[in-house]
Amino acid sequence: MKTFTLPAHPGDDALARLECSPVAEHWTARAGCAQSDPDLFFHDAGHSAAHRAKAICRDCPVAEQCLAVAVRLEVRHGIWGGLLPEERRHLYPATRSAA
Numbered sequence: 001m002k003t004f005t006l007p008a009h010p011g012d013d014a015l016a017r018l019e020c021s022p023v024a025e026h027w028t029a030r031a032g033c034a035q036s037d038p039d040l041f042f043h044d045a046g047h048s049a050a051h052r053a054k055a056i057c058r059d060c061p062v063a064e065q066c067l068a069v070a071v072r073l074e075v076r077h078g079i080w081g082g083l084l085p086e087e088r089r090h091l092y093p094a095t096r097s098a099a
């Protein structure tokens with residue numbers, strides 16, 4: 001099983017390494033959720049759906065890119081990179097600079 005580790009601190013180099021590069025433009029083609037029900041990935045789908053979505057994300061080969069995009073764009077809805085909106089909120093640049 002693929003393991004996924006969040007950056008120890010959102011301000012460190014880890015997030016910088018996760019930035020999208022021109023090569024990463026097609027990362028969605030490898031998304032683990034590509035063949036899944038998109039409704040699983042939205043919070044209002046319920047706890048069971050979120051649990052299933054996170055299981056898909058855990059094995060996703062592009063989870064780091066997915067999370068990096070969500071953080072960069074400060075996406076407020078849905079599960080990205082295996083994290084609910086409230087679980088990645090502290091990673092958003094605006095939140096980090098306010099802390």
Ligand code: SF4
Nearest residue numbers: 031032033057060066
């Ligand atoms: S990490 Fe992102 S791309 Fe991968 S399965 Fe989860 S939501 Fe989809």
